[in-house]
Amino acid sequence: MAYTHVAHDCRIGNHVVLSNAVNMAGHVTIEDWAIIGGIVPIHQFVCIGAHAFVGGGSRVSQDVPPYCRAAGVPPRLYGLNSVGLERRGFPAESRKYLKRAYRILFQSGLNVSQGIDRVESEVRQVPEVRHFLDFIRNSERGIILG
Incomplete structure (x- = not known):
């Protein structure tokens, strides 16, 4: 989407959604099927797990476990991405x-x-x-x- 920045040495899995103004520093890894909301900066070397959901406006400076929902500044976990897991079958x-x-x-x-x-x-x-x-x-x- 618009204004998304993918820095050097980033690895982005398949079917990942990066909303508007996601800014990834170097060496970020995002696993398959993750969804990142708008206006989210991601610190260098952070990993975001498969099927994770990061809410818009969050500032991600640590890893987000797979299958989880995270949001806020600073971000915290808000349970599993249950809806996403069910939709994915x-x-x-x-x-x-x-x-x-x-x-x-x-x-x-x-x-x-x-x-x-x-x-x-x-x-x-x-x-x-x-x-x-x-x-x-x-x-x-x-x-x-x-």
């Missing part, structure tokens, strides 16, 4: 396990490493949950929290 079972993983990681009061351990032991490891955990585990800039 994700099975109800996968959405259920992602929801459980999200709640453990971001609403249980555990730190991130404790949350990952608990999700690995208590939640069925469907491909979406594995991707969710791998993304968080491998984040270099840290992840936006709820």
